[in-house]
Amino acid sequence: MSTKTSPSIRVRFAPSPTGYLHIGGARTALFNYLFARKHGGTFILRIEDTDRERSTQPAIQAIFDGLRYLGLEWDEGPGKEGDFGPYFQSERLPRYTRYVDQLIQQGKAYRCFCSRERLDELRQRQSAAKDRIQYDRRCLQLSMDDSDRRAKAGEPFVVRFRVPEGATVVDDLIRGKVHVEHKEIEDLIIQRGDGTCVYNFAVVGDDHEMGITHVIRGEDHLSNTPKQVLLFQALGFPVPSYAHIPLILAPGGGKLSKRHGAVAVTDYHEKGYLPEAMINFLVRMGWSFDDKQEIFGLPELIEKFSLEHVSKSGAMFDLKKLEYLGAYYMRQRSVGDFVQLAIPYLRKAGFVREADLERERGRIEMMLELAKSRVACVSQIVDEVRFFFEDPAILDEGALKVIRKHKEALPLVEQYAAKVAAAVPEEAWRPGQPAVLEAQARELIATQGAQLGDLAQPLRAVLTGRSATPGLFEVMSILGRAACLRRLAKAKNFFGSA
């Protein structure tokens, strides 16, 4: 499989289960997965559920479902206990208080007794004065004795990390050296009033204890990184490598949100986008291989992926590109596959009932074969085959145009109906065998000196209510004799109303 093997590489995808699995999160997971597989490393899933207010069980499930849908199996994580569990951050939190105590002992952290009110006030003042919005280190002045006494007396406090003097350089694998002055960083809270640790501290503990070697995450975490690096150093832990990948932007630029349509991977799953299409789509937002190849399957990506080819600028979400990829991969699938995928959608649409499935199977497979190359995701099949199940009540816009253009074609259509009715009995009418029907049409137009289109187009409009369908005679053969003649009998209504 992979040429280089570095069993020591360990990466994690660490989503917080608030809401849904965002498409950007899925791409982060993908990049982590590819990096791990490429280097023979370990891909870990860690659920960062420490925000008790917002973390939900459905959101956790959505993460599992989303990753499985995309085929990104984790090596360690919930349901796959390894030697570095637990894999829910909430269960790991208690173990980090000792690190906090250690830091306090060493003078690298201190208790802060400031009230939220004072902090709010301070922020307001700084904001009004256009100063840096930062804690003023008032409690750093407290003596250890004072601090201990007040804590013992039960006075509420948080613990802050004492940011040292100097500057930190993060050597990001994608961005290069990112230089930050420590005076830009405030003494961040690492332990809350209730004794639990805050995210920035917990990730450091988690990443260290889980042996994470490479942190691959969204660029929105870039400004957190110097703080975390400082924490690693204060704790005496080795600092992992970082790679901050660009964000996925909304079509107009800016943050991609529900306002722009589906952003949750489960949405795409439900719509029936093929996982291979999603993978290809996601990976190409921010990563490329060369100036030739656009189509990549997961195994090939594992071989070809590299962080060096991840771009630095944000990528706008382009639904058209997804649709293209969706349609492309749909065409690659076998008819058998497609039938399996499509039937649930047909049943949901009420087109087939369980009881009729076996009897109808042949016809259904034929119509799905015709429709397969015309959809970008499985759910689109419903509108694509609707006319097979429902007689058209009205004509769509295109069909209306066709009828108007062929106003004088009604007699031709009716002659064809009569001719077919006479010449093609039920036994000769075989689904999937359009030749008889086409022969009848060609015979007729030959006697009238017309083009095939002069008959076929209005015929299609009347039979399906549409101007665009798969091959007309194939459609007719599948539709069946009774349905065709029934629909054709209504031809003059459509011509009359057009």
Add this chain to the structure above:
RNA sequence: GGCCCCAUCGUCUAGUCAGGCCUAGGACAUCGGGUUUUCAUCCCGGUAACAGGGGUUCAAAUCCCCUUGGGGUCACCA
């Protein structure tokens, strides 16, 4: 607003690190043509970009600086 990141066709990008091979390549979208009973597919072709300004250099899309623009981040959220 402070700090950080980014900047090639409408979009995703190749080329930038190791300056010349770039009259800037590909894909999506778009426009035109071919095939076809329509549509889709498929094939052929077109339009379309180095944000602006200064440097450095024999030579800059590529290196440096400034400007502009976009994004991120500044919580007892993660």
